Amino acid sequence: MKLSHLIVFFLSFYLISTAISASEIQIVDGNDSPIEGLVIFLTPITSAGSDSKISPAQKSIIEIAQLNKKFKPYIKVIRKGQTVKFINKDDISHHIYSLSNSKKFAFKLKAEQMPELVKFDKTGAVSMGCNIHDWMSGHLLIVDTPYYTFTNSTGIAQFNIEKSNEYWINIWHPQLNSDNHLQRARAVFPLNQRKKIKLDKPMLEIPDQEQIDDFDFLDGY
Template sequence: MGSKGIKKFIPLVGAMIAAIGLPASATEIVVHNADGEPMSGMVVYLQADATNQATKVDTIREPIEIHQYNKQFTPYITVIQKGYQLQFINDDDITHHIYSASGPKRFSFKLKKDNAQKQMLFDETGHISMGCNIHDWMSGHVLVVDTPHFGVTDEQGTVNLEQVADGHYQVVIWHPQLLSQDNIATSVGQWPLTQAMTISVAAPMADIPTQQSLDDFEFLEGY
């Protein structure tokens, strides 16, 4: 290698070493129960501290879908940012009559069979539980949050929250079957994270209701 090649090579090596030495910002939050087992299907979202001057980063999202499939709400839990839309889609070959059982958004509408759809704007925060007037075992939940930083844990109890502005945040963990006040557990964290954040939830979980009919009877009169 000539002297010119060596001169070009040395700065490149220096750049590589500098890049390797840079601390990486972690994006993972891991949720465990009191026994150290991963908790899947848990909503995790961040709330900025009152003294946090970090600006929120809004992400443009397509309408989030809730399907009615095999006489179940899919997914069972949906989390959405305030001011965004949900789209209800009936994938079954029967009619559903969706309604809100509780929460800040009250609604009741029919969805005819074969991909009938209805889109709704959710402009108030809070928990909305849903049911079906025809199939009374169906239950689903919507959580509307006032933050763009949210997600649902996977089978390993992990959720990735990216593009979080630097600052101090309250980390909120929510599930309708979490047996605690307001169905939440909280922790605090300082961003950027230097490593994955692990949170242990002490409160027990109730069983998720069975999403299945006890018989094959269908009451469809008037629908």
């Protein structure tokens, strides 16, 4: 076998092995249709029912932009203790705020103004809006685990976990029709096979972030 063929063979074997070793969770609706864009995060459980020791978050700064009078991205997941940089990429003013218990804040961001930095020290969901453009909405989820991701177009979330442990599977989305927009299940990881979870209620519609009238912003705001 030629060296080039041998390299391709081992690379293909590695990719296949990696895909097989990943634990897969699939989220579907009542009609067994996959749901894309759900946040899935895992929290380890000890035999006593409390969370085990969790690795600390990286100190990197996460960016959330205001662009075309929308929050970009609409949903962002960060680790507890991380800092978010709010940056206005529009040529108009914004007044960003949150009234959520996990973090309350309010600040103005004028065009070409320096970004605003906000540190999040408490887990939970944070809903954001703009006092000037009331159709704007964005959401932050602050978690205390390194295991989090979004479901893909087939409703699947993948996790690479080598050490066997029992975890809460937390399913979250601001339009999830359940208490605190959260649904939970238990499982032992690594999974022996793909775990399929069916939501007990249909998803709510994601609101359009579009201007509903001719009002833009107040001069000199």
